[in-house]
Amino acid sequence: MSAPTTAALSSALAIRTPWKLILAYLPMLLLTAMMMTGGRPISPDPLEWIPLAISFLFFNILFFLMLRTGFTDRYRVILFSTMAFLFVIGFIANLIEMRGSMALSESAMAQGETPFCHMVIPVTLIPAALTRTIIFPGHLLGGFAPIAGMVALWIGASLALGRGFCSWGCFYGGLEDGFSRLLKKPLIRRIGRHWTYLPYAILLAVVLLSAATLSPAYCEWLCPFKTVTEYNEVNNFRTLLQAVIMVALFAGLVVVLPILTRKRTQCGLFCPFGAFQSFTNKVSAYDIRIDRTKCVDCGKCAQVCPTFSMDADSISRGGTRLSCCRCGKCVDACPKQAISFHIKGTEAGASPKWSRLLFLYPAFLFLAVFGGSMVQWGLYRILLLLSTGSMVK
C-alpha cells in the first residue's frame, strides 16, 4: 500500500459535516465582528469601513478554511505574515505623521514617548521587581502603546497560549515567518543544537545589563526590529554603532537566514523574549503531543519545525522542546497524523479534533483581535496612499 499524502491525512482533522462546521464557525464570526468593530456603529468614511470589511472577511475566510480543511499553519502563516507586514506599514506611517521621522530623539525618550512593545517585558519586569523602577522610557498608562496595557495583554495571552504568543500574536514574528516560506527547500540544513540555547543566554545577558545600567539594553543595542519601526537618532559614533548592529541583525536573522534555512532564525536562535516566553509553556493549558504508537520516527516534524523545537530526543519523549510556539506546522506535516494539539491533563491523542478546536478558538481570537487592528491600520495607510498620494495626513 502506498503511503498516504500529508494533505489527505491532515484533512482527517477537517470538519466535514455542514451543521458541525456552522456550529464551530458561527461563534468566531460573531466574536470577531464584535471585537473588530468594538461594538460601535460602522463609520461611513470609506477609509475606515473598507479596511474593517476587508480585514473581517480576510480573517474569517481563513478561519473557515482552517476548520474546513483541517490545516492550521497553512492559513495561520498567511494571517500572521500579513499582520506583521501591515503593522510595519501602519507603524512607520504613524511615526512619520506624529514625529516627522522614524528616529526617536533623546528628548522624546526623556518625555516618555517611546511606544512599549512586548520584546522588552522580561528586561523590564526583573529590574522592576528588584528595584521598583520601570527602566523603559514609555507611558505606564495612557498615551500610545502604554506599558501597563501591553503587560496586561501579555499576561492574558501567555496564560492562555504560552509561547503560542510567538506564533499567534507577535507582530514581529510574522516577518521572518513570511520570509522563511519564500524558498521551497532550505539551502542551509544543519544548525548546531547548541545555538538553540543562545536566546536564553541573550535573555540572561540583557536582564543582567538592564539591571546594571537601569536602561533597556536590548532596545539600545540588540533589537533587530528597530530597523523597521523606530530607532535611536543617529548623532554620534555610539548611536551609529547601535544602528549598524540592529540593521545587520535584521538583515541576517529576519530576512536572509529565514530564507536560506526555512526557519524562524530570529525567534529560534536569538529572541530573548521568546526564551522568556518559553517558560510560560509550563503554565498554559495546551501543548503539542506525539502519539508514540502512531509515530514512525520519520523526523518530518523536526525538519519542518520553524523554531528548532523538535528533535530526536523530544520526539522519543512524545512531545516538543520547551521552545515550542504552537504554530501547528508539525501537526499539518505529520504523515501519520501522530501529532496533535493537546489539552494538559487529558489523554494524549484522544479527540484530536476537539483539542485542536479548543486551542484554535483562543489562539485565533487573539490573532484576530490583536492582529485585526494592525491589518486595518496598515490597509488604512495603503488606501490613504492610493486616494491622496501620501500615507500620512
Place this chain on the structure above:
Amino acid sequence: MRGLLLGLASGTACLASCAPALTPFILAQGQSLGHNFRLLAQFLLGRLAGYLVFAILAWSAGLALGAGRIGHLVPIGTVYILLGGLLALYGCLPARETCAAGLATRLQARLTGSHSVVMPVLLGFLTGVNLCPPFLLALTEAARAGSLAGSLWFFATFFLGTSLFFIPFPLAGLLNRHGAVRLVARLTSGVLGVYYLILGVSMLY
C-alpha cells in the same frame, strides 16, 4: 566608617554592576558550595586589588586636579575592551578538554582549570576598576581623604561594605548541575563579552 556605610548603602548597585561579569562565570564554573565560595573569594580579591589601585589614583588625582575631574582620567573604554575580551574568550573556549596540545586547551587550563585563579581574579580586577555610580561617589570621597592611607582605608572599608551583598552568589553556581545551564552561561559570557567590547570601542571615540 564612612566607606563602610557608603558600601552598605550602595551595595545593590555595585552588585548589579558586577553581576554581568560574575553570574555567567559562577554558573559555568560552579561545583560544590565550597568551590563556589573559593571562586567568589578570588573574584573579590581581584576586585579589592582594583579598588586599591583606584584608591592610589584617587589620592594622587585629588592632589593634582581636585575630586571633580577624576572620572576623566580613567580610560574606561579600555577597561571595557579588556573585560569584554576576557568574557568573550571565556565564552569561546571549549567547555570540555579537546586536544591536549591545542592552544584552546592550554588557554582553557590557564583560565578555567579548577585550580586556576587567573580568570576570577582578572574578572574581579576589571570590574573593580570600572566606574559604577556608587564607585564614583566613593572615588570623590577618597580624593578628599587628604592622605594615601586615608584613601586606601576608605576604599578598603567601601569594599567590605559592598562585598556583603555578594555572599549569595555561590548559591547560583549550584544551578549548573544541568549541562544546558553551563552551556547557557558560557554563551552569556560570550554575548556580554561582545557587548563590553563594542561599548568600550564606542567610548574611545
